[in-house]
Each structure stands twice: as structure tokens, then as C-alpha cells.
Amino acid sequence: AQSVAQPEDQVNVAEGNPLTVKCTYSVSGNPYLFWYVQYPNRGLQFLLKYITGDNLVKGSYGFEAEFNKSQTSFHLKKPSALVSDSALYFCATARGGGADGLTFGKGTHLIIQP
Amino acid sequence: EAQVTQNPRYLITVTGKKLTVTCSQNMNHEYMSWYRQDPGLGLRQIYYSMNVEVTDKGDVPEGYKVSRKEKRNFPLILESPSPNQTSLYFCASSALGTDNEQFFGPGTRLTVL
Numbered sequence: 001a002q003s004v005a006q007p008e009d010q011v012n013v014a015e016g017n018p019l020t021v022k023c024t025y026s027v028s029g030n031p032y033l034f035w036y037v038q039y040p041n042r043g044l045q046f047l048l049k050y051i052t053g054d055n056l057v058k059g060s061y062g063f064e065a066e067f068n069k070s071q072t073s074f075h076l077k078k079p080s081a082l083v084s085d086s087a088l089y090f091c092a093t094a095r096g097g098g099a100d101g102l103t104f105g106k107g108t109h110l111i112i113q114p
Numbered sequence: 115e116a117q118v119t120q121n122p123r124y125l126i127t128v129t130g131k132k133l134t135v136t137c138s139q140n141m142n143h144e145y146m147s148w149y150r151q152d153p154g155l156g157l158r159q160i161y162y163s164m165n166v167e168v169t170d171k172g173d174v175p176e177g178y179k180v181s182r183k184e185k186r187n188f189p190l191i192l193e194s195p196s197p198n199q200t201s202l203y204f205c206a207s208s209a210l211g212t213d214n215e216q217f218f219g220p221g222t223r224l225t226v227l
Binding site: 045051 | 118145147149154155156157158159162172204206212213215216217218219220221
């Protein structure tokens with residue numbers, strides 16, 4: 001079964017510093033990987049995805065993610081964190097097997113401190 | 115505006131009282147899905163539908179029903195809710211294809227007493 005893991009429940013970063021939110025995957029076949037963000041009392045919003053091609057994927061709000069096949073990772077990054085980036089971040093992979101939809105990680109709380 | 119809407123946003127009910135959470139999308143998407151979100155567990159898929167009259171179970175379907183009579187609507191039905199169904203529920207839709215992003219509704223917070 002396809003799965004993703006987010007090893008950190010919470011990540012704390014000072015405003016202006018670079019941030020990384022970690023994700024590793026276990027997928028048979030070609031991985032389709034996604035990052036979503038959830039702000040308080042809101043639904044999930046799509047940030048970016050990796051399907052194929054360039055290992056560095058750029059997304060919304062200045063976020064990017066690096067696909068690393070040898071380490072089976074898909075870490076989310078941003079060069080300079082903003083307080084407004086504080087939210088819950090989910091890594092996800094396509095379920096596969098002919099069924100659309102996503103399998104999510106448990107989520108990582110990102111807290112940006114002023 | 116392209117969107118997924120859910121109603122109600124908040125619901126408190128009692129054990130055994132049937133309820134329906136509605137979901138509607140205006141993007142002509144074939145695929146729709148329901149997830150529940152619980153602390154420490156992320157989002158787990160309950161049911162999904164790849165077209166009208168086509169539905170299938172996700173990872174946690176027990177205690178839930180769905181129907182897809184129209185392309186735009188995908189209601190979630192709890193015929194006899196129990197306290198362990200207290201959760202935050204999200205509806206999502208997308209075009210068919212495993213590489214397509216999903217659009218999520220704002221969520222429904224359900225409490226079953």
C-alpha cells in the first residue's frame with residue numbers, strides 16, 4: 001500500500017530563517033506526491049505536486065519541495081519563513097491501484113516565531 | 115468562483131439520530147471523496163466516487179453511507195451516529211487522474227454525544 005510519513009509533529013522556525021518540513025514515502029511504481037496546507041478553521045489548500053521531471057518543484061506562496069528518489073523523501077522547503085506560514089502541513093501520495101484520491105501523512109504543525 | 119461547499123459547518127447531535135452532511139462542487143469534477151480528520155491520524159478516506167452512481171469504500175467506511183445521484187453532489191450519511199464518529203469531515207473533488215490536485219471543502223465539525 002502507498003504511504004507517506006511525516007516524522008515531526010511540530011517544527012519551530014524563527015521568522016526569516018529557512019524552513020524544512022520532512023516527508024518520506026513508500027510507494028510502488030512511480031510516486032505521485034503532494035503537499036497541502038491547512039490554516040486554522042479552513043479546508044486544505046494545494047501547495048505543489050511532483051509527478052515526474054525536475055526534482056525541485058515550485059509551488060504556491062514561495063514554497064518548493066525536493067524529490068529525492070534514493071532517500072525516498074519529498075521535503076517541503078522555503079528560503080525565508082513568514083509568521084503567516086504558521087499552519088498544519090500535510091504530505092500525501094496518490095492511492096493508486098485504479099482508485100483516485102490521496103493517502104495522507106499525519107501532518108506537521110509549522111510554527112513561525114516572530 | 116470554483117469551490118466545494120459543505121453543510122452544515124458545525125453539528126452537535128446525539129447517538130443514533132440519523133444525519134446527512136451535504137457536499138457540492140461547481141467544477142464539473144468526476145471524482146469526489148470524503149475524508150475524516152482526527153488528531154495524530156491525519157486525513158483518512160471514508161468513501162469516494164469516480165462518477166455518477168459509482169461509489170467505493172475508502173479506508174474507514176464503517177458506519178457511513180454515500181450516494182452520487184448527480185455529478186455535483188456527494189452527501190455523506192450517518193444512519194446511526196456514534197461518539198467515535200466525532201470528527202472533522204472534509205469533502206474533496208478533482209478531475210479524474212491520480213496526478214490531479216484535489217479541491218477541499220471548508221470542513222464539517224461533527225460532535226456525537
